Amino acid sequence: MIRGLYTAVSGLITQEAKQDVITNNLANANTTGYKADDIAVKQFREVLLQNYDGGNGSKPVRQELGSISLGSRIDETKTYFTQGMLNQTNKDMDFAIDGRGFFSVQRGNNTYYTRDGHFHVNAQGYLVNDSGDRVLGRNSTTGAVEPIIVNNGKIKSDDNNNVFVNDRLAYTFNTADFQDYNALKKVGDNLYEGQAPINGNVHVKQGFIEKSNVNIVNEMVNMMTVMRSFETNQKMVQIIDETLNKAANEVGSVR
Structure with a gap:
């Protein structure tokens, strides 16, 4: 559950950085010779999930269950040097x-x-x-x-x-x-x-x-996509926080 909280927060940080880049592109849409930027995002290293069972003897046997991502992180800021009009x-x-x-x-x-x-x-x-x-x-x-x-x-x-x-x-x-x-x-x-x-x-x-090579329509679409992604991650943080609150204060309580 804590890992899920970290994953959602990493998404919030990434989307906030992308929003800053989009805002800067829009602010420079009329700047002579300006070249638009974008952020490349990649996953954190995936963690292998595994457990142990008793096996046929006393020595436990490791079983691989799959992998889980720890979220996203900013890889680099890329500039597009396409010709402006x-x-x-x-x-x-x-x-x-x-x-x-x-x-x-x-x-x-x-x-x-x-x-x-x-x-x-x-x-x-x-x-x-x-x-x-x-x-x-x-x-x-x-x-x-x-x-x-x-x-x-x-x-x-x-x-x-x-x-x-x-x-x-x-x-x-x-x-x-x-x-x-x-x-x-x-x-x-x-x-x-x-x-x-x-x-x-x-x-x-x-x-x-x-002229700038910023495509205003594309940037506006990207901005709406980023806002929706940010809201989704924000909602996940709230849900996980409420769940942790219940686990700490309500589950197992004696009445």
């Missing part, structure tokens, strides 16, 4: 990646990666994202990777990811790709942390932004 804005500062790849941005001394190409120019003349992180490019003269400076110039890019400032070739977007997207880690502000980026074939389109 590209929305044409015709704005010079809007960029979208069509297919695989990421923009690279600088925050402090660290480099992070993002699919969010909604950029603008800050007071210092740097091309930055909405969080103020500087967008990185490869200098066309020196070949060095550095923040892109636009100042008051007009920015334009071509099909080879070259960046022109006032019709002069100045940079190439320092885009990156990864062999295994599962190794990427979300660090907040629509940024990812990753190791060993590769120079993949990344296609940047100017005048577009990539």
Whole structure:
């Protein structure tokens, strides 16, 4: 009975975590380049049930009755990197990646990666994202990777990811790709942390932004399913608690 209580509580914890992920997905349904998350759930190790009988002699014989699960637990949070729909804005500062790849941005001394190409120019003349992180490019003269400076110039890019400032070739977007997207880690502000980026074939389109890949209808259905599962586990906890109360205070009592 106690084991059943633990199983139901583990279900409550799991469903609460799934609800948090769904809520976050819905909150970011309109966030540029956001990728939806989901939680992978797996069972705890199953326990083998067995008993002993007297056997034919004095030595007891073990009999296997089956197995019982100890409940569920969170395995991992998985991000779905499917392509979001590209929305044409015709704005010079809007960029979208069509297919695989990421923009690279600088925050402090660290480099992070993002699919969010909604950029603008800050007071210092740097091309930055909405969080103020500087967008990185490869200098066309020196070949060095550095923040892109636009100042008051007009920015334009071509099909080879070259960046022109006032019709002069100045940079190439320092885009990156990864062999295994599962190794990427979300660090907040629509940024990812990753190791060993590769120079993949990344296609940047100017005048577009990539919308979130969150499917609102699916998320609402998942939310209702999670709520029903949570209510079921909650009811099981109440039933087991009432049963334990009766076993402790009523069964075997002397009147």
